[in-house]
Amino acid sequence: MTLELEGVSHRYGDELAVSDVSFGAEPGELVGLLGPSGCGKTTLVQAIAGHVRPTAGRILLRGDDVTDTPPERRHVSVVFQRPTLYPHMTVSENVAYGLAARGMDREERDARTRDYLDLVDLEEQCDSYPTELSGGQQRRVELARALAPQPDVLLLDEPLSGLDPTLRERLRDEIARIQRETGVTTLFVTHDQEDAMALADRLVVMNDGRVAGSGHPRRLYDSPPTPFVASFLGRSNTLSGTVVNQDPLTVAFGDAELSLDGTNLRRSEGETVLCHVRPKDLSFAPAETNGASVSVTGEVKRIVDLGRRYDVTLETRTGDEVVVEEPARPPSRDESVSVSVPGDCVTVFDGEQSDSSRLS
Ligand code: ATP
Secondary structure, eight states: OOEEEEEEEEEETTEEEEEEEEEEEOTTOEEEEEOOTTSSHHHHHHHHHTSSOOSEEEEEETTEEOTTSOGGGSOEEEEOSSOOOOTTSOHHHHHHHHHHHTTOOHHHHHHHHHHHHHHTTOGGGTTSOGGGSOHHHHHHHHHHHHHTTOOSEEEEESTTTTSOHHHHHHHHHHHHHHHHHHOOEEEEEESOHHHHHHHOSEEEEEETTEEEEEEOHHHHHHSOSSHHHHHHSSOOEEEEEEEEETTTTEEEETTEEEEOTTOOOOOOTTOEEEEEEOGGGOBSSOOOTTSSEEEEEEEEEEEEEOSSOEEEEEEETTSOEEEEEESSOOOOTTOEEEEEEEGGGOEEEETTOOTTOBOO
């Protein structure tokens, strides 16, 4: 492993910002660290970079314990959320600055600077000042500056924040290309699940200072390990149901019953379970009669026209609020409707909604 975190915790005074976090990154891997604001992502970045000494746990780089190693001896580069280019230096000078601090001679420094400005496609702007560049170009200079020392690990802390959606998508593609070309082991920190899904080879999802789930992005999305991951990684509806049969597990939503074949779960009859299903998997089509799906009825409360689809919110007879993504023609407000819930798109958690209690 290039990077390993072992049971890292950090307190700011009485506040536990990060609690017992462990994960790693293989050589050349792009790991996405995803979570809502305040969940401890930046604290972890600071700890890996050496700007924060964790109150517990270890950080290893290429197998060496660097928990107490100062930042300048870690071979880690960081691109921070806010731009940090020196305004009085040209693009080239900004990139070369860190190389000079490492004692590289002028000729090698100039060649390295040219190579990395070429990599981010900014060789023509080498004599410009940061204020003469667009926001996206400034981020690319920051990337070149972070990569030029050829670090063991590149930390990207929300590098796309503050950019408009088109530029954001373009820069995201650029980051993917540059990471592939350089093969640098990268930790990409974001609160945006779309950026994380698009970029990461592997995702670590955090909530409230802890790891709520980790794994391959698509597998985490399709098979979330906790209710938090189900709702944070994409949108998710929660339908509360009652177990009416153990084998096969059959759950009733009001008077509609759904048999969840293919799950090994054993829950007692009468137990409450939470069934997560994504808005895109629901439809206003009638449920199949072979028991593979179930119809849940409710009343339409809200319709939002998003251009390429409608988001239709309804309240079910059992009091759950459910969103259906409808591409064509939505029903009318206050209309009573039936929504088909396919059993194979349902993930079941226990009724406590504990974040570590995935049942299927
Ligand atoms: P954001 O996405 O908003 O940057 P984050 O996930 O990066 O959030 P952190 O910045 O690591 O989260 O903060 C984690 C918790 O630690 C928050 O509750 C925050 O208020 C607290 N915190 C962060 N830095 C400090 C500090 N220097 N002193 C005291 N508390 C802090």
